[in-house]
Amino acid sequence: MAELTTKLENSSIASPKTQGNNNNPVSPTKNEDLYQVSDRVWLILTEKLGSGGFSEVFKGYKENKSCKVAIKRIKQSEADDPKSKELDILQSTRHDNLVLYYFTERTSDYLYYVLELANYSLDGWIKLGNHDNDTLTKVCKDVATGLKALHKKRIIHRDIKPQNVLIFIKEETGKLVPTGKLADFGISRILNEDEEAALTTKGHVGTQTYLPPEAPEAEEKMELKLSFDIFPLGILFGFAMTGGQHMFSWPGQTAYFEIKTKIKNNEPNWSLLDEKKFTALKNLLQVMLSTDPNKRGTISELLDHPFFWTEEEGYQFLVKVSKEIKNEKACNTAVTFAAQKFLSDLPDWKVRLDDKIQEWIKEKDMELMELEKSKTHKPNALNDNWRKYNGRSIIQLINFIRDQDEHYINWLSSELEDERIFGNKQLPKYRSYFMRTFPELPTLLYNVLQDQKFQRRETAMFYKHNLNSLFELKSK
């Protein structure tokens, strides 16, 4: 298949408004150059969406021209090659995160795969810019979920890259919501049952800048495993989250052969992920971009990582950790260890909080001191929900977030009723504030607690797999 080529002029494949589906019939415009393939399929020759070595993709219509679709036209000779599994895969997989296949038409020269029409490819959609972090994370999770469905069926995609991920935009309660779907099974392989790897003589197909380091040069033999897909998926996550950067591109070194060398030498450009909002992504990619395919984790294990969590899930994890700390001494010890990493950059977590909150904490501390001085005070009698929080303890930070969540109505209504910080007393905004202020916290704790075997594992639901120290806290 052809080397990375951007097929989408103006990035747009179809606007959500013009895209047809069965609920939203479309009719052809007068000047469309239509080619009738069969009594139920028409190609719009003037609207080519892409082309590769053996195929071309066009916009078109199906069924009385009532529904706009994408049509992939492939030469018979290519489609009939026993190695080609594209049609088998299209027919046998149905999943929300895999491109939807309708049916195939055959003529003497070509096969026409009729597919649902996407609004964008991932690269075109990323180039539009202006996507918030949650939306980008959601799309990454979609693609990973699509890959999980493939891997469950022992299908190796083999050509994961932004051009092979399609974006479908749907309107949901007044908001445009994108869904990512994996497409293009042109060079995919299916492993037999009990087979861990397939032998292929063509290691070097696919897109150069997305090939994992084990892909051999030229036409050497190689063992193709599911882990082959994890590496380019990692590059794709980096591409999406950084607004289109390649994880192996360095300043002044963005040519494909330079990127390839960096991949072979295992030199990802981590400086692309320096901001603290990228902590979870970096921690995940340090695994996915491993040179050793056996250290990349399976797609199911990876999907449990905090990178894919919503802010609310991150918050719920912290609550569970705080319970685990109470019940399990070993948890307390592990969290204290995490604190050393976390707090070496940040000797007092309070300084990250908004000035107003810091001020408020000081006032509360003063109040408590006054109470303690007064003879009438019995410990905890008046102010059960306030204690002095030590800025050098990560356990105290978790407690602070959780305690104040429980009592937030009290303190928000008085001292801190501030739209700017908490969005008018909305609990999700309150939680979101803390998750954005300490974005590294869930990842850090997830790492140090990944292998702990506690009697009372409060966080069990977050650890579905036995991770065997899969994730690592590295400072590079």
Ligand SMILES: Nc1ncnc2c1ncn2[C@@H]1O[C@H](COP(=O)(O)OP(=O)(O)OP(=O)(O)O)[C@@H](O)[C@H]1O
């Ligand atoms: N269902 C679809 N809706 C909209 N656009 C599509 C659809 N399928 C494919 N395309 C566009 O056509 C391009 C080529 O499609 P696809 O990747 O399936 O073909 P290919 O010939 O195997 O390409 P390559 O060889 O470059 O990998 C895609 O990158 C995408 O831009």
Ligand SMILES: [Mg+2]
């Ligand atoms: Mg393709």
